Each structure stands twice: as C-alpha cells, then as structure tokens.
Amino acid sequence: MKIGYPCLNRGIGCTANSTFRLANYSASRFLTTVQNNLSCLRDILRYNIDHGLLFLRISSDIIPFASHPVCTLNWRKTFNKELAGLGKLIRAHRMRISMHPDQFVLLNAQRQNIVDKSVRDLDWHCRFLDSMGMGDDAKVQIHIGGVYGDKPSAIDRFTRTYRRLPLFIRRRLVIENDDRLFTVRDCLDIHRTTGIPVLFDNFHHACHNDGESLRTALRQTACTWKTTDGPPMLDYSSQQPGARRGKHAESIDIDDFKEFLRASRGWDGDIMLEIKDKEQSALKAVELIRKAAAGSPRIRQ
DNA sequence: AGTTGTCAAGCTAGT
DNA sequence: ACTAGCTTGACAACT
Numbered sequence: 001m002k003i004g005y006p007c008l009n010r011g012i013g014c015t016a017n018s019t020f021r022l023a024n025y026s027a028s029r030f031l032t033t034v035q036n037n038l039s040c041l042r043d044i045l046r047y048n049i050d051h052g053l054l055f056l057r058i059s060s061d062i063i064p065f066a067s068h069p070v071c072t073l074n075w076r077k078t079f080n081k082e083l084a085g086l087g088k089l090i091r092a093h094r095m096r097i098s099m100h101p102d103q104f105v106l107l108n109a110q111r112q113n114i115v116d117k118s119v120r121d122l123d124w125h126c127r128f129l130d131s132m133g134m135g136d137d138a139k140v141q142i143h144i145g146g147v148y149g150d151k152p153s154a155i156d157r158f159t160r161t162y163r164r165l166p167l168f169i170r171r172r173l174v175i176e177n178d179d180r181l182f183t184v185r186d187c188l189d190i191h192r193t194t195g196i197p198v199l200f201d202n203f204h205h206a207c208h209n210d211g212e213s214l215r216t217a218l219r220q221t222a223c224t225w226k227t228t229d230g231p232p233m234l235d236y237s238s239q240q241p242g243a244r245r246g247k248h249a250e251s252i253d254i255d256d257f258k259e260f261l262r263a264s265r266g267w268d269g270d271i272m273l274e275i276k277d278k279e280q281s282a283l284k285a286v287e288l289i290r291k292a293a294a295g296s297p298r299i300r301q
Numbered sequence: 302a303g304t305t306g307t308c309a310a311g312c313t314a315g316t
Numbered sequence: 317a318c319t320a321g322c323t324t325g326a327c328a329a330c331t
Binding site for chain 3 (some may be wrong): 007008015017018019020021024059061102103180246247248
Binding site for chain 1 (some may be wrong): 307308312
C-alpha cells in the first residue's frame with residue numbers, strides 16, 4: 001500500500017506547479033517556468049523517497065497552458081533529458097504516479113468544441129507521462145462531467161467519446177465518483193460498457209451514494225482494475241469540522257483514517273490523501289501504518 | 302511587505 | 317437571463 005499527497009509539498013521551498021497569466025505568455029517565460037517546475041518535481045520526488053511516500057499526483061500546471069493554442073513549443077523535445085531522468089528516478093523507487101486534469105475536462109459535454117478541448121488536455125497529460133516512460137499503472141483521473149438534465153444521455157455521451165479515444169489515452173484514463181452528480185454506481189455502469197477502471201473517493205461517496213456501504217463500494221471498484229492497471233487508486237479525505245459539507249479537512253483526522261483502514265481491511269491499493277496540509281498528513285498516515293504493521297503479529301503460514 | 306482581486310477553461314442551482 | 321459557488325493555489329496589482 002502506497003501513500004501519497006497531491007501536487008505540492010509545503011515544506012520543501014519550491015513548487016512544481018508555478019504558472020503565469022496567459023497575457024504574460026512568452027516563449028522564454030514558458031521555458032523557464034517548465035524548467036523550474038521539473039527541477040522542483042525532482043526535489044519533491046527525493047523528499048518523498050526519503051520519507052516513504054511512494055504515491056504522487058503531479059499537478060497539471062507542471063506544463064502551463066500545455067493544451068492551449070498559445071503553446072506551440074515542443075516541450076517534450078526541449079526537456080527530453082529532464083523528463084527521462086525523472087522517469088528513471090520514479091521507476092527506480094517503484095513510485096506510483098497520477099494526474100488529475102481539472103473540472104474543465106468534460107468528455108460528455110454537449111458542445112463538440114468542449115469535448116475537443118478536453119481530449120487535447122488528456123492528450124498532453126498522457127504524453128507527459130509517456131515521455132517519462134511511465135507504465136500503464138500511471139493514471140489520469142477525471143470525473144464523468146455534467147448531467148445536462150438527462151443522466152442516461154450524459155453517461156452515453158461519455159461512453160461513446162471514451163471509445164473513440166486513442167489507445168495511449170485509454171490505457172491511462174480512470175474515472176472517479178464525484179460528490180454531487182455521478183456516484184460509484186454510475187461509474188460502475190460506465191465500467192461495464194467500457195472497461196474503464198473506477199477510482200474510489202471515500203469522501204465523495206460519503207457525500208453522494210446509492211446506499212452502498214464503504215466495504216461494498218471498495219470491493220466493487222477494486223475489481224475494475226486489471227493487473228496491468230496496477231493496484232486500485234483511492235482518494236481519501238474527511239470532512240473539515242465546522243465547515244461546509246464537502247469541504248476537505250485541513251489536517252488528517254487520524255481516528256477517522258484508522259477507522260477507514262479498519263473498515264477497508266482486505267482491500268489493497270494506493271491511497272492519495274486529499275488533505276490541505278499535504279505531506280504533513282501523509283507522513284502521519286505512513287507512521288500509523290508502520291506502527292500497525294510492527295504491532296500486529298506475523299501471520300503463520 | 303502584506304493584502305486582495307483575478308485567473309483559459311464549465312456545470313449547477315438559485316434568483 | 318443572469319450570477320454565485322464550486323475548489324484552489326498562485327499570480328499580479330494594489331495598499
């Protein structure tokens with residue numbers, strides 16, 4: 001079981017998701033920004049290796065405006081050496097990588113223009129992972145999209161668009177249940193017709209579900225991942241006390257996490273902690289799991 | 302130096 | 317028909 005945190009490390013003193021305003025775009029600004037982001041990504045990977053955090057989500061800002069028409073530079077060629085080096089480091093330590101394009105990627109949009117832009121965005125995410133030499137277990141996670149007043153049609157549009165995607169995108173794409181529109185059951189329906197793996201988000205499931213228990217949802221989503229996809233990925237979070245329902249916690253609620261681990265016994269996968277203080281909570285989670293492993297008696301063969 | 306509004310992109314719910 | 321909220325970090329313009 002690998003533990004990770006998304007996109008940025010708050011203590012390391014650099015960010016791998018530095019960007020700029022589109023109005024300020026220039027080739028040199030783009031190149032220095034990407035150079036700095038890749039360099040910081042190496043620092044983050046080093047930190048994670050040293051601290052036993054072997055799961056990382058890389059920010060979509062690593063290559064700013066990568067799918068925008070303004071971006072005509074061949075960044076994969078320019079940074080070929082850096083990207084290959086990062087990939088080598090990741091593979092040497094058997095780290096798991098994910099990416100999560102944001103809410104504007106909508107494969108089931110009604111407007112073709114939006115679908116096209118979304119595919120372009122998935123395209124660069126997958127090429128980025130390809131250029132680091134990542135295997136099929138490095139995933140790009142998205143939500144289903146909008147409902148547009150008719151969920152069956154929205155699901156059908158998703159399915160038809162998915163089937164037309166090139167293989168280098170399909171091999172990486174996974175879908176995640178969201179907190180308002182598409183539940184685990186909806187995602188499983190799409191899995192049945194497409195084979196796409198379902199990434200389970202425990203917090204979204206708590207906000208919006210069809211009555212399944214956590215264990216049932218874990219079991220059902222886990223078996224959507226083929227061997228080549230790697231172990232199932234999972235987004236874990238809990239409610240920030242006193243805040244709006246659906247607001248992610250500032251810091252890990254270690255009792256809630258313990259309870260989650262107990263409830264998920266038998267489930268095996270990699271956990272992404274979607275918690276505001278990032279690596280601090282991830283370190284606590286790793287510590288907890290280490291202690292639990294050390295404290296529990298070895299199972300006799 | 303610190304604070305506040307804004308940022309490429311879209312959907313939904315509420316007015 | 318229109319707008320606020322989503323959810324979020326960082327940029328950029330302003331004190």
